[in-house]
């Protein structure tokens with residue numbers, strides 16, 4: 001009997017999704033805080049993509065406990081295949097007979113998560129903000145959904161979802177609440193929370209969180225949800241800009257498709273800045289800096305509602321289509337709200353992140369390419385600023401090449417053609433070329449573009465001319481610090497008066513770029529005079545500690561380890577551990593041992609690799 005006829009274009013799934021297409025998922029889960037697990041079942045509605053040729057269904061699964069499988073209500077034979085790291089032990093389900101083309105079957109799997117689940121973090125009351133209740137949340141991107149339930153864990157397949165979640169605490173999911181059913185009482189003092197996702201989504205956007213969560217409005221179609229004791233400050237941070245951002249991007253692309261746009265501010269161990277779970281962006285509490293200076297993360301996650309969530313990369317090898325496009329749209333939103341100079345300011349910060357990542361991997365490394373080869377690899381290992389910033393620079397280059405006005409017309413076209421679909425870079429290219437086919441001038445420019453270099457060359461792309469008006473002042477200040485000892489420059493608190501937190505970030509990055517690190521006393525002086533170590537803005541504190549560590553200023557070691565115990569966002573945690581271990585490896589190792597249970601499993605695994613693991617990652 002023929003199985004997998006064509007090989008799938010996503011190398012990071014073991015599922016035979018070319019033979020079967022999941023169109024709908026019904027998930028029923030009980031959240032068991034005391035046992036730190038989800039118990040329940042999922043029903044996959046699978047459509048046959050062959051004419052009865054496939055007698056087996058293979059789903060991704062990793063570290064889940066399976067109780068049984070039925071097909072259309074009848075018990076079915078199943079087995080877990082030997083583990084193939086990092087992709088897990090696929091679930092193979094045997095069919096007694098083939099299914100005709102386009103006919104569907106319901107495959108129900110009873111399943112429990114285990115303590116090895118990489119997608120979920122379970123927090124004890126002591127690990128939460130008001131210390132009263134436990135908390136749990138998921139993070140499925142890139143390939144962690146398979147550790148919650150067996151599924152076609154590929155961004156190339158999209159399904160609608162029904163969530164039926166029973167919990168003793170409020171629940172949030174990546175669907176719209178079924179209002180009548182919200183909090184229906186179920187057994188043992190628990191309530192049933194139901195959500196529906198009517199727009200088909202890939203598995204990596206499946207999301208759940210439950211804990212002591214309350215909500216407050218931040219706009220006409222938006223709420224922020226968080227621990228009740230943090231609600232007001234979160235509301236203040238987001239209420240001024242969220243609707244402005246939505247209005248801005250709706251003008252650039254087209255109207256928001258998902259109904260509500262909400263933000264969940266998670267406990268500090270959330271490993272990312274933000275995650276674009278539909279209906280509810282999940283975000284780190286480190287964006288609540290009391291100065292509204294870090295909400296570009298919200299512009300970014302919101303932009304994913306178009307790039308990524310409606311129009312999706314077909315595999316993680318084409319991740320730039322998600323993140324490069326999103327970074328591009330994020331900066332268009334920022335330009336609409338704060339002016340064009342701010343877009344360039346953000347792009348300059350991004351360019352620095354890009355050069356750091358290229359430096360980190362090495363200029364010839366596979367992961368510095370726009371299209372990466374991820375066969376046999378873990379997409380988490382390839383994660384860096386490169387798809388974001390090389391992707392942004394590619395789109396910015398295209399915008400400059402054909403002209404902004406013309407490119408502006410292409411944006412809604414692209415997001416309409418691929419709405420609800422997944423695509424790869426080659427489809428992007430042909431759609432762009434086709435769109436401009438009737439425009440001789442643009443066509444000539446695009447035809448002569450060196451596509452292969454953009455797609456496949458490792459290392460940095462050409463650096464564009466950015467508008468430096470917002471960085472010139474901080475470049476000047478960093479020059480003064482460079483020659484601190486041999487000039488009459490006397491640092492004063494007034495040096496940074498009027499600078500935004502993000503300008504201070506750029507200043508500190510310039511200091512880090514200096515060939516000769518600051519002397520330990522100079523670094524210390526800088527921290528004291530500018531009040532950097534005590535900044536409420538964690539981006540500022542983080543970079544100041546990097547400056548101090550590089551300078552060998554022992555006085556920042558304590559505050560650095562303190563920060564590492566208070567935030568689990570990988571953007572800070574990984575580089576801080578790397579720098580700390582250069583200055584004092586025993587302290588780095590000891591700090592990791594102390595806080596490893598606080599970190600999310602994904603973060604823990606990455607820091608473990610950084611500190612103890614293979615060098616090339």
Ligand code: BES
Nearest residue numbers: 141142272273274275276296297300571
């Ligand atoms: N989708 C990403 C987060 C992600 C990527 C999670 C890959 C898992 C695997 C999210 O949209 C993101 O890019 N977050 C950034 C925000 C920043 C670029 C504004 C982050 O976490 O720092």
Ligand code: ZN
Nearest residue numbers: 300304323326
């Ligand atoms: Zn993103």
